[in-house]
Amino acid sequence: MQATRVRQKDGVFYFASYRAQDLLAKVRFISRFYGEGEEIAPSKVAQDDDVGQFIARIERTDKAFQRALSHTKVRQLRNFYETAVTQPPIPGTVLLFTPERLTFRASGGEDVGHLSEPNSKFFIIDGQHRLAALHFYLKSHPDEAATISVPCTIFDGRTEDFATEMFVIINSTPTRINKSHLVDLYERVSWAAPDRKFASRLVERLYTEGDSPLRYRINRLGGRSQRDKWVLQAELFNEIHRWVRANWRKIQIAGGSAKEVPRYYGMIRDFLKAARAAFTDAAWGKDNYMVTKPVTIKALVRVLADLAREDTGPEEGRVARWEERLAPWSELVRQFRAEGFYERFPAKGEVERVARIHRDLAKAANIEVKTAKS
Numbered sequence: 604m605q606a607t608r609v610r611q612k613d614g615v616f617y618f619a620s621y622r623a624q625d626l627l628a629k630v631r632f633i634s635r636f637y638g639e640g641e642e643i644a645p646s647k648v649a650q651d652d653d654v655g656q657f658i659a660r661i662e663r664t665d666k667a668f669q670r671a672l673s674h675t676k677v678r679q680l681r682n683f684y685e686t687a688v689t690q691p692p693i694p695g696t697v698l699l700f701t702p703e704r705l706t707f708r709a710s711g712g713e714d715v716g717h718l719s720e721p722n723s724k725f726f727i728i729d730g731q732h733r734l735a736a737l738h739f740y741l742k743s744h745p746d747e748a749a750t751i752s753v754p755c756t757i758f759d760g761r762t763e764d765f766a767t768e769m770f771v772i773i774n775s776t777p778t779r780i781n782k783s784h785l786v787d788l789y790e791r792v793s794w795a796a797p798d799r800k801f802a803s804r805l806v807e808r809l810y811t812e813g814d815s816p817l818r819y820r821i822n823r824l825g826g827r828s829q830r831d832k833w834v835l836q837a838e839l840f841n842e843i844h845r846w847v848r849a850n851w852r853k854i855q856i857a858g859g860s861a862k863e864v865p866r867y868y869g870m871i872r873d874f875l876k877a878a879r880a881a882f883t884d885a886a887w888g889k890d891n892y893m894v895t896k897p898v899t900i901k902a903l904v905r906v907l908a909d910l911a912r913e914d915t916g917p918e919e920g921r922v923a924r925w926e927e928r929l930a931p932w933s934e935l936v937r938q939f940r941a942e943g944f945y946e947r948f949p950a951k952g953e954v955e956r957v958a959r960i961h962r963d964l965a966k967a968a969n970i971e972v973k974t975a976k977s
Contacts, residue, residue, distance in 0.1 A: 606718035606757070608707055613953040617707070617718055617757040618696070623737055623748050626755070630699065631724040632731060680736035684751075685744065693737070696756040697730030698769070704760035718757070728758070728769050798851045801860050802844035806836060808868045816875035820895070833888075834897045842904040843871075849908070869918055874907040877925035881932035886939060893944045894936075898953060902960035909970045931967045
């Protein structure tokens with residue numbers, strides 16, 4: 604299909620247009636939608652499908668998406684499609700997601716070309732009601748509906764964290780999903796797995812505990828504090844879960860969540876306190892430095908995982924030990940100035956930049972980086 608590639612910072616996505624009938628064959632509905640005597644049955648979602656399970660849990664649980672309201676909303680949209688003449692029926696883009704990496708071949712311009720189709724159906728991050736109404740409109744007015752092309756924004760090849768975070772952002776207005784309910788759902792995005800539940804509890808403590816250097820600094824889209832946030836909840840969770848998953852067998856042997864959540868929280872807390880001392884108050888939390896920006900915070904969690912593997916000493920005196928270990932970072936503070944930061948840490952994208960900062964910080968503190976091979 605013809606598409607336009609859009610670049611924004613490290614992100615890449617695509618704009619495309621589908622004929623109504625073609626698009627409806629390429630998407631999967633997570634919710635049940637009703638028309639006049641008809642219904643769209645929800646697609647079956649696999650238990651290990653994080654994105655689908657997350658969207659299904661919200662769609663089927665929140666009051667804003669109960670069947671009666673969905674029926675009313677779909678009927679209203681279908682009505683609009685029938686009466687709109689000069690006004691475009693679907694002027695806004697529908698947001699689609701596929702975990703597959705699509706192939707883009709430029710033609711006639713660097714960012715205009717051909718985009719491959721995914722092998723499986725798209726998830727609808729935003730626009731399920733509009734497409735449900737279009738489905739019923741196509742049934743009752745096939746000739747008119749056949750003339751409708753639907754503008755789409757397509758995200759591909761990302762992790763489930765990206766898709767769920769995008770869904771949260773799009774649906775976090777009061778007219779769609781209650782924010783407090785949304786946060787509660789997001790914390791349980793697929794927490795059936797014990798290691799994920801463990802990591803989510805650590806993130807919860809980092810947000811709420813009074814001695815946490817990240818207290819109220821995690822963007823949960825609905826937190827109580829109006830202070831500036833430093834990192835998205837999904838980003839922080841992803842890094843902490845990476846560490847927990849690598850140690851999961853040891854965590855289980857040591858006593859599981861009841862014993863190990865407090866211990867792991869203590870390590871994260873003490874490490875961040877030591878990091879703050881190393882970077883000094885002149886840089887920590889300051890907008891003109893990148894020390895507490897997402898890219899560095901994610902790298903810090905990776906350094907912590909390496910350091911915790913080397914230093915298995917007691918909690919008593921740990922902050923002092925780690926302050927001494929991280930002291931060389933004070934010589935790197937200037938490297939983390941916001942101005943020129945991306946030139947000093949060149950990378951193809953955020954993933955590569957996090958890995959580079961991780962290696963540089965670990966090397967400065969003489970901490971061995973654990974590689975996949977080791």
